[in-house]
Amino acid sequence: MTLKVYLSGEIHTDWREEIIAGCAGLDMAFSAPVTDHAASDDCGVAILGPEDSKFWHDHKGAKLNAIRTRRSIEQADVVVVRFGEKYKQWNAAFDAGMAAALGKSLIVLHGAEHQHALKEVDAAALAVAERPEQVAQMLRYVLEGRLPG
Amino acid sequence: MTLKVYLSGEIHTDWREEIIAGCAGLDMAFSAPVTDHAASDDCGVAILGPEDSKFWHDHKGAKLNAIRTRRSIEQADVVVVRFGEKYKQWNAAFDAGMAAALGKSLIVLHGAEHQHALKEVDAAALAVAERPEQVAQMLRYVLEGRLPG
Amino acid sequence: MTLKVYLSGEIHTDWREEIIAGCAGLDMAFSAPVTDHAASDDCGVAILGPEDSKFWHDHKGAKLNAIRTRRSIEQADVVVVRFGEKYKQWNAAFDAGMAAALGKSLIVLHGAEHQHALKEVDAAALAVAERPEQVAQMLRYVLEGRLPG
Amino acid sequence: MTLKVYLSGEIHTDWREEIIAGCAGLDMAFSAPVTDHAASDDCGVAILGPEDSKFWHDHKGAKLNAIRTRRSIEQADVVVVRFGEKYKQWNAAFDAGMAAALGKSLIVLHGAEHQHALKEVDAAALAVAERPEQVAQMLRYVLEGRLPG
């Protein structure tokens, strides 16, 4: 059966494309949050009307995005969460917490500089990788049982 | 029945004591992570033996702490997550994600400076407060139906 | 074991008191929403600060009340939902839907004039009563196996 | 994967058709209650035989309709509940309660005149819209990540 993979977290590099390319030819279906930053921030007010307060502006957008995000996590077999070099990225950690509580297989992807700060998230994961290529290799191994090289 | 409240997140100020004091006399039971920073960081190797690698040092500690943390979240009626001014605090956002996925009532506590970065977490909450005093007032209202003042 | 009963719905007559009095001496624990109408409407802004928009004013209050309401429904063995003569009372029907989805034993209490409009709610209930006294008699029967009179 | 959407509530205007048309070309599957009012009211007795009492007449029909309704809600990713201008519409609020308890993404659709009366239902929703067109725009955004216009 198709392996369903949700690619959560950082949206400013092309790590998703790298993983998807690395899994070419395999029976997998990838999903992701909306990665158009502007659309993601403004979707709520763009469709449902403007808000004076920044809090409610963001609130309407975050809730609309949650329809997509939660569905993707709930339907996924594997949730990959990527922490990049910048920003707070609390939504990434939040997604990881949801994935863990729902019993999803969690893979965390981050650089060594975040190791200590992410130790609780890593502790809930079935794998911790540093490079997208490793994630693709793992997904391939999970489906086909063959190691790279 | 006793209202069970888990106080997750920041461990460097006395916000927990403030909430607990503000709820004095009410039928509530509070739980919290281990807030002794050194013990929390080193518990794994202190009990189970040292590790050469910092990753596995942290891993053993984070997993041992998870026994306490997950039980507390699973047993709670309300999960309060506090984001302080410093640090990445990804474990706080991770706890919030677990609480949301488990259907717990989530209250988020943070300063206005984190509003945009926490919009996804706030969107999953039933209340967003700026001061511990407000959390105590809400918990009192939830139990007794009386407003402050 | 203590029979836990949540009394949802109409807040302008004393039907809750009537049921509780009718069950005096039995091992039951009753819970209810906040029935102080003004406090219930304004709790959000009173604690968390004012809103310019009526929608968000109500939203903050409704979410805070949901902490109490959902916990009560989740912990209840029996959910009694009362529809009075006035108002839309959509929150009562909403509570009934939650109770049904959670597999709670549902008792609906309403006058004959609402029979047709409530047919979907009644169809999910284990009993439909017209008077609070009947609810007390049923709860007593459920616990003790004895019929009235 | 196909986005499954249940369109619950008001049956006297063409809001369902408007949403479905607005989502033309997208990978979505829509379901709805039986919107033939007479069939919906009489289905129980028409198939299973007549009843003397109006209560049981309605009861048989409401239960038969529940086979369709509950399956639709349980299978849906998104539940849209529309409150029109007339009638009690308690079944709509009941469906919303079921959707909330089952963790479905809930979208509520109603005019401004119902804002206060629906505050508890709105508080459980991920979006509150006034026009069917907005619902179609949101569903499109959830699937494709593109904003209208």
Next chain:
Amino acid sequence: MTLKVYLSGEIHTDWREEIIAGCAGLDMAFSAPVTDHAASDDCGVAILGPEDSKFWHDHKGAKLNAIRTRRSIEQADVVVVRFGEKYKQWNAAFDAGMAAALGKSLIVLHGAEHQHALKEVDAAALAVAERPEQVAQMLRYVLEGRLPG
């Protein structure tokens, strides 16, 4: 989506064929227990080896049949349970209990002579019919919203 229907109970008349024929052309998938009485009774020992004791002979068979039965109930949207005129048929009532506990839509099919003895089973059902034709009409109505005739 395909409506999945499990036809449980009596195996000595052709009621299953009647329902299936009555639903011809509809998007439904029917399942049933093994209705070859001898195979059903002896399957355990036929495959796994003989038993001296009648109890274990039956036990091995009943467990093997349970693989099919439970899967069918768990996958079904609707469980139809037929009680015929003869035999104890405790397995039919057992299936009905499983269906009810799993939240399946339950339809019970029996003659008037069993009305009192089946009142607890009927009370858990969404419909009680006397003739297979009525079940087919209901399933058609659930899928298409059209009444017979």
Next chain:
Amino acid sequence: MTLKVYLSGEIHTDWREEIIAGCAGLDMAFSAPVTDHAASDDCGVAILGPEDSKFWHDHKGAKLNAIRTRRSIEQADVVVVRFGEKYKQWNAAFDAGMAAALGKSLIVLHGAEHQHALKEVDAAALAVAERPEQVAQMLRYVLEGRLPG
């Protein structure tokens, strides 16, 4: 912790008393359906008003009894179901099905004459006994680890 045991099924002999007496002094809590046959049959109409039709008369009673029965099964650690010598006892088999689907430990109690007819129910049980005394011995063993004699 207290072992919670629900004693379902036959109500015309004193098998419940025998088991309870055999477990004297142990930390157990027993529950049972209403065993006053007349009260159990008529409870619905006695409290909620008469019905012309026998079906609805029984229906109202069976639903009211279900409040007690389902709560008892859901709260039980062990469900004991007794099949006596007479009657259809479909409600006993229905309770056994519910217990099995909810993952409860099921003990079935019946005479050898019902062995073949009860093979599906027995196949779902963790023990099949012929005498109440055996049930008491098993419950004692489960709690204390000591065998009789």
Next chain:
Amino acid sequence: MTLKVYLSGEIHTDWREEIIAGCAGLDMAFSAPVTDHAASDDCGVAILGPEDSKFWHDHKGAKLNAIRTRRSIEQADVVVVRFGEKYKQWNAAFDAGMAAALGKSLIVLHGAEHQHALKEVDAAALAVAERPEQVAQMLRYVLEGRLPG
């Protein structure tokens, strides 16, 4: 619907091929752990980098394999667990425990020499077989209702 079968346990004989061949032509989908022993042992370090300690070497591999294993068990209708003649095979018993807790239909396959040591595992199974051929016959019977020969 396709019968999904997970073949867990011993990886040194061709029992999986025997079962699959015995089910040729039937609507079944088989899954299995990675049966390339070397790949299975080293997958973690091969992809994610070497470890000095044997414990963490194995840990990384076992967790990566768990992504495949748990998904297979969760998606399966039937879990077949084979205990061979050699090795501890604790992972096979672990898989059986997971399958039992998740309510999967469990078939255990082992020689008579392991009967006593496997009695707790066998007690949770719906069938205990000695030869792969018997498993194929059972799966065929479950799907088609026909006995061999």
Next chain:
Amino acid sequence: MTLKVYLSGEIHTDWREEIIAGCAGLDMAFSAPVTDHAASDDCGVAILGPEDSKFWHDHKGAKLNAIRTRRSIEQADVVVVRFGEKYKQWNAAFDAGMAAALGKSLIVLHGAEHQHALKEVDAAALAVAERPEQVAQMLRYVLEGRLPG
């Protein structure tokens, strides 16, 4: 709240007593399987009557013991599984699998000689210890947040 700990596995050394003694004075409740080997093996036939076949002799006993074991695992916050030096101990690994599938915090206790064979079980655990004293220290830390020494 009382920390509930189930001590599963090896029954020939006093490791349970050591842990319980090491946790003296703490708010914990320990449970365990029946550790009287003879009683555990023969309980089924001692109460329910003899069997000619060793398989069914063991089967009846294993099922009766399962009433105690599963209840203990389901009620536990922490499941500790001890693998000793001898025997197959498949029931210990089976319990670990159940605990993992139910989301329990799992602690595995075994000597270094079993490290490779237990890698899948260890990979599902939150801690792997070699000595009972370490388990007591961890349980104390989980409850009180204080490290030994």
